Amino acid sequence: MTSNAHPLQSLLAYARAHRPQIRLAVLYSVLNKFFDILPEVLIGAAVDVVVRGEQSFLARKILVNVGITDTWQQLLLLGALNVAVWGGESLFEYLLELKWRGLAQDIQHQLRLDTYAHVQKLELTFFENQRTGALMSILNEDINQIERFVNGGATQIIQVLCSSLMVSAVFFALQPGIALIALLPIPLILFGAFWFQKRLAPRYTAVREAAGDVSARLNNNLLGLATIKAYTTEDFESEHIRQASDAYRGANARAIRLSSAITPVIRMAILAGFTATLVYGGWLTLHGRLEVGAYSVLVFLTQRLLWPMTRLAEVADMYQRSMAATARALGLLGTPIRIRYDEGQHFAPQQARAALRFENLGFAYAEQPTLQNISLDIAAGQTVAFVGSTGSGKSTLVKLLLRFYEPQQGRILFDGRAIAELNLQDLRRAIGYVAQDSFLTDGTIAENIAYGTPGASDAQIRAAAAQAECLEFIERLPLGFATRVGERGQKLSGGQRQRLALARAILKNPPLLILDEATSAVDNETEAAIQRSLAIVSRGRTTLVIAHRLSTVRQADAIHLLERGRIVESGRHEELLARGGAYAALWRLQTGEA
Incomplete structure (x- = not known):
């Protein structure tokens, strides 16, 4: 044709x-x-x-x-x-x-x-x-x-x-x-x-x-x-x-x-x-x-x-x-596929360590630079947070890691191999992704938790829901796990949808877990529940957290502050506060301190 x-x-x-x-x-x-x-x-x-x-x-x-x-x-x-x-x-x-x-x-x-x-x-x-x-x-x-x-x-x-x-x-x-x-x-x-x-x-x-x-x-x-x-x-x-x-x-x-x-x-x-x-x-x-x-x-x-x-x-x-x-x-x-699904080296997703390396990464939407010269290492099992103002490039970094886009400069390594050389489906099977506005299919709660994990048993679905602190609201529903959530989950609250999305990622049990603004649009109670769940599921698992609220990433092993596509500060929460720089100023702004 x-x-x-x-x-x-x-x-x-x-x-x-x-x-x-x-x-x-x-x-x-x-x-x-x-x-x-x-x-x-x-x-x-x-x-x-x-x-x-x-x-x-x-x-x-x-x-x-x-x-x-x-x-x-x-x-x-x-x-x-x-x-x-x-x-x-x-x-x-x-x-x-x-x-x-x-x-x-x-x-x-x-x-x-x-x-x-x-x-x-x-x-x-x-x-x-x-x-x-x-x-x-x-x-x-x-x-x-x-x-x-x-x-x-x-x-x-x-x-x-x-x-x-x-x-x-x-x-x-x-x-x-x-x-x-x-x-x-x-x-x-x-x-x-x-x-x-x-x-x-x-x-x-x-x-x-x-x-x-x-x-x-x-x-x-x-x-x-x-x-x-x-x-x-x-x-x-x-x-x-x-x-x-x-x-x-x-x-x-x-x-x-x-x-x-x-x-x-x-x-x-x-x-x-x-x-x-x-x-x-x-x-x-x-x-x-x-x-x-x-x-x-x-x-x-x-x-x-x-x-x-x-x-x-x-x-x-x-x-x-x-x-x-x-x-x-x-x-x-006939539209050409620029990022191929059926090419690249296969690997066993569940056996990956998920050690990450970003080498001189650069990306721009049209003529507007979004990421510039990003270079850092993330050890396997670490919980790392990326914070910064809207448009600083935090979510773009994750999208490049998932290969939604290809970088114009540099590369990303996953367990020492460039992700462009890996099989795309294997790469994405190794990643659990929870976005700010998570997609729910018009099916039951059980089907949405098991989305992406075919063959999951009822016991596994229930265990994932428990870890995401979903059981309380699910069991109050007339049909429990058999309750249909409606188109895009419209029968549930925003917080309930986010907890189901987290349960879905937990059930997948990926070596790498990504939360992209997952708590930015939920109430304090839901945020606290997600934080408790995250503290459990991130153990021994590489976890990337994209956040606006600094309070949600205080316990991270490393926090990177991005401004205009560049990493301007890095360190643990206490270290960054002690430096008195941009991160400390942002913390004072969010906590209401003078």
Whole structure:
């Protein structure tokens, strides 16, 4: 799938694993169309039999050798053939529907899974320039649009092509002169369809982009509904939604104005071909140059050939919508992964010592330096704290350690090996991470504690909850560990969510534990509980604590104060206070001392 390839080429390349099924679906569509045009031929033969009797084309050319010359017997034979034809058409209609719909579901399902799995592997830098709602629009509506095209549009294109070829063959066999007249509008119809498609493509791209804007705005507002209510900005945000929806409506209107013109243009071309067949074929029949049955066949087949082409408007519309959706979905799937999951040296996470070394580390978001020349060693089993004002680089240091980002300068060593050379999944399995706003899945309390530790027993989950001091509030709930926490844990308080996040990290039992502002948004009671838990679980385990409140890191083996991306002071709590520097000033500020 190259970036400059046509979206249809990219879609076919992506679906190469389904090619045997696609070939079978195409075969069913062709056979269905073959049986679909035969009734018109049988009608013409029946008219010929009724009008000419034993001198009919069927009797003279086909049945004379088998002795069926009686008119009634010919009609009975045509009736039997009609039943067989309708049976064949119905059978292949069922098979093609079954196959195409199954293919559409399979491709939709696989594409959504592949795209979501790919998005999960992208580095955080990618998401800084993306909106969640826009990504959701691609993963949901765009992929659904591709499914609709495979389900309905693909078979329509195949059948229009097949009917054109098959009917043309019958026309030229019966009356080449009429064939040329009847088929004359087809190039004009196809040219018009492609002309419209070319101009529809950018309009439907704009429609998909506008749909992503609407989805992004809705997602943002639903997540911030409490703030919207608190500041009574419902009307203000409703106006934002109206503007986004109006832009989407406008983009759709521009596409609709053009797509709606396709059908009338095609109808005029069809009218010319059908009228020519009707009038000129009738003139030839009146003058004995064309048999009545053949004339009937041509009239019926002209309608069978040309009128389905009115659906080209619908197909072209669906095609352009799906190609715009395909370009977005496969474009997202083709986004390069800069930090690979499947590379690097494997190691046993539970056997790691988690000794850390930062060598001349530097990092910047865009043009703004965040970390500059950070160098320090952290021995295995130590509890080390990083403190400082907002924007000093504390959390960035942790994100580099987790390889959410890659440093622009220097490197980080884990047990003496550069983390860029280690297998990324093994590295992250060796780390327990508790963030300020920890993610909880919409499952039970037990499922959230065991998140990331598949196969954990009930006893292990309960023990982890006890160490995180969660048992008291869990056992007060009606269903205990089976209580569902709601989307993002909204049924729990902030402190309860943080304790569950800590229990999750404890159950994982990692060699390295990271608390990134884990107590900054909780009450004093929860902070004290987390501190008691931390004092227990950090024993013999490398622990990094990112904190604003200095009171939470007093017992750390080492405290590093960061300012503007640099370590300006290091030492134990008492040592730093004795120096009377920036740390001591910050301590006096937080404790209310003069």
